[in-house]
Amino acid sequence: NLPRVVIDLERSKSPYCGLGQFALHFGREIVEVTAGSFQPTLLLPPGSTQDFGNGYEVLNARPWMKLSAFPSCHRWLRAVAYPREIAVWHATHQCTKYWPADPHTPVVLTLHDLNFLREKTPAKIQRRLRQLQQNVDRATLIVTGSHFAETEIREHLDLRDKPLHVIHNGAVEVNTKPQRPAFSIGKRFLFTIGELSAKKNFHVLIDMLQQLPDFQLVIAGKSETTYGRSLIRAVRKAQLEDRIFVPGKVTDAEREWLYQNCTAFVLQTISEGFGLPVVEAMRRGRPVFAARRTSLPEVGGRLAFYWDHFDPQYMATVLNEGLQTAQADPSYSAQLQSHARQFRWQRTAFAYLDIYRTACAHHAARGDLPQRGSRQAA
Numbered sequence: 547n548l549p550r551v552v553i554d555l556e557r558s559k560s561p562y563c564g565l566g567q568f569a570l571h572f573g574r575e576i577v578e579v580t581a582g583s584f585q586p587t588l589l590l591p592p593g594s595t596q597d598f599g600n601g602y603e604v605l606n607a608r609p610w611m612k613l614s615a616f617p618s619c620h621r622w623l624r625a626v627a628y629p630r631e632i633a634v635w636h637a638t639h640q641c642t643k644y645w646p647a648d649p650h651t652p653v654v655l656t657l658h659d660l661n662f663l664r665e666k667t668p669a670k671i672q673r674r675l676r677q678l679q680q681n682v683d684r685a686t687l688i689v690t691g692s693h694f695a696e697t698e699i700r701e702h703l704d705l706r707d708k709p710l711h712v713i714h715n716g717a718v719e720v721n722t723k724p725q726r727p728a729f730s731i732g733k734r735f736l737f738t739i740g741e742l743s744a745k746k747n748f749h750v751l752i753d754m755l756q757q758l759p760d761f762q763l764v765i766a767g768k769s770e771t772t773y774g775r776s777l778i779r780a781v782r783k784a785q786l787e788d789r790i791f792v793p794g795k796v797t798d799a800e801r802e803w804l805y806q807n808c809t810a811f812v813l814q815t816i817s818e819g820f821g822l823p824v825v826e827a828m829r830r831g832r833p834v835f836a837a838r839r840t841s842l843p844e845v846g847g848r849l850a851f852y853w854d855h856f857d858p859q860y861m862a863t864v865l866n867e868g869l870q871t872a873q874a875d876p877s878y879s880a881q882l883q884s885h886a887r888q889f890r891w892q893r894t895a896f897a898y899l900d901i902y903r904t905a906c907a908h909h910a911a912r913g914d915l916p917q918r919g920s921r922q923a924a
Contacts, residue, residue, distance in 0.1 A: 548585040549633030551902055554644050555598075556607040559591040562768075562795075563741075564819055565639050568658070571718055572638065573598045575895035584902060587629055589644055605629065612643035634902045637685070640678055652905040654898070655685035659819040660698045661840065665745055679703055686905050689898070691715050691820050692841035711901060714845075716891030717825040724806055725799035727764075729791050735762040736865075737808035737832075738823075739801065742767055742774030742792075745817040747837070749777055750856040752784055757862035762789045764804055769794040805830045810869060813842065814853065814861075821845040828886035831879030833872045835865055849878075849885050 555573045560566035573588060577599045580586050586602040594604075605628065628647050635646040640657045662674050682688060682703050688710045690696050696712050699705070736755075740746045748765050755763050769778070769792055781790045796804065805811070811827035813836040821842045827834050828849070836842045838852040846852070851868035853861050872878045 548583065549906060550587055550629060550631060551580065551584040551634040551636060552587045552589055552605060552629070552632055552646070553636045554589045554607075554638045554642055556589055556591055556642070556644060557639060558594060558596050561596075565658075567822075568715065569638060570596060571716060571891045572894060572898075575716070575891040576898060577602045579892065579895040579899050580902075583899060584633070587632075603629070607644060634905050636898070636902070637681070640681060642681075645684065649684075652686040652908065653684055654687050654689060654901055654905050655681055656689045656691075657682075657695070657699055658691050659695045659841070660702060661745075661817045661819055663698065663702070664817045675702055682706075682708070686908055687711065687901055689713050689901060692844050694841040694844055709904075711897075713894055713897040713901075714889055715820050715822060716894040717822060717829065717886065717889045718891065720798070720802060720826075720829075722798045722802045724803035725797065726803050727793065727796065727800045729793060731764065731791065732762055734760055734809050735764060735807075736810055736812050737764050737766070737804045737827075738812045738814070739766040739796075739804075740813075740815070740823065742769045742771050742777055744773050745815060746773075747814045747816050747856070748773075749780055750814050750858070750861070751812065752777075752780055752786065752790065753858035754861040754865075755786065755790060756784065757858050758865065761809070762791070764791045764793070764808070766793060766796045766801065766804065805832060808832055810835055810865065812865075813837065814856065815839065815842070818842055824850065825886045825889045828882040831882050833868060833878075833882070835868060845889075847885055849882055 553573065553576060555569040557565040558569040558573065561570055577586050581601055587605050588598060588602050589605045589607050592606045592608065632646055632651050634652050634654060636654045637645070638656050646653065663671060666674065682705060685708060688705065688708055690699055690710065690712055691714060693712055696710060699710060738748065742748060751763055755761060778792050781787060781792065805827055810833040811823065813821065813823055813834070815837060816839050818840045824834050824836060824842065824845050834846055834850040836846055836850055836852055838854050843852060851864060853864055
């Protein structure tokens with residue numbers, strides 16, 4: 547029998563958020579790449595209809611299985627419900643409540659980012675750090691999605707000499723046929739996408755666009771938020787309804803058309819976990835303009851153009867000059883596509899497969915795993 551790895555994909559219940567997207571795309575690839583090395587058991591929300599391929603077992607994520615539920619008997623309950631001889635447990639995000647019953651089971655913990663350091667009050671930051679420290683203490687190895695996040699984790703958490711690895715997220719290969727949106731959009735437009743929240747900083751684009759009279763702007767994403775309603779009011783106040791479109795969520799086909807046909811993609815966020823839209827735009831060969839914040843320079847690399855602050859005239863200048871640079875280089879679009887191809891979910895999954903093997907070997911060396919399981923993981 548192959549050693550069993552339990553992979554927490556409970557967040558696949560929310561497929562339109564960042565953690566949900568990670569669960570879906572990572573889950574599909576890790577099931578495939580673990581074939582022949584591990585027996586994948588996916589921790590899924592009850593009744594999940596998501597398709598992760600073939601060859602995996604399912605462990606339903608029940609509320610009583612959470613660490614905080616029934617604290618006096620949760621270990622006994624989980625010991626009964628969980629499969630036996632778990633070689634590795636993968637907690638795929640830092641806020642998980644699901645842990646193995648056996649305290650000696652090796653745990654790979656994915657800490658995506660510490661963006662709450664820029665988003666929460668000091669009291670909430672300290673509370674969140676204490677919670678994360680408990681998770682780090684339980685982990686065997688820790689993985690994060692960027693070198694920027696790695697630096698923050700080392701600064702704010704005590705790893706107790708545990709290994710910390712950086713594995714970039716992947717981007718999905720899209721074969722969707724593009725469809726032009728219903729709203730009236732011209733040939734020269736900027737595109738951005740994301741849930742309309744304060745950290746996304748979309749409002750700075752309104753003033754920038756007033757410096758760019760030849761451009762329109764599409765801001766796609768969930769708009770039924772307090773910040774989204776405020777943004778729409780600001781567009782109306784600036785009398786730019788004919789140049790700035792806030793359509794809310796768009797279909798996959800519409801999003802593909804917007805990526806393929808925009809003059810440039812912009813991402814002015816002040817706090818980004820990874821920056822997947824940067825990769826998605828580059829895959830279509832579109833120039834990218836982003837804030838020089840968090841992980842964005844790491845993802846965009848030398849081919850993206852960056853804003854160091856959000857003065858509207860400065861932003862417009864950077865954009866105009868960047869477009870001139872891109873247009874002057876016939877190979878620029880191909881360079882963007884080549885850069886984006888390094889961010890593949892298959893590559894991410896293979897890197898995690900190596901981490902699973904390392905976790906098994908680490909605990910086998912300490913004598914925490916049965917000898918039979920150690921031979922299987924070797």
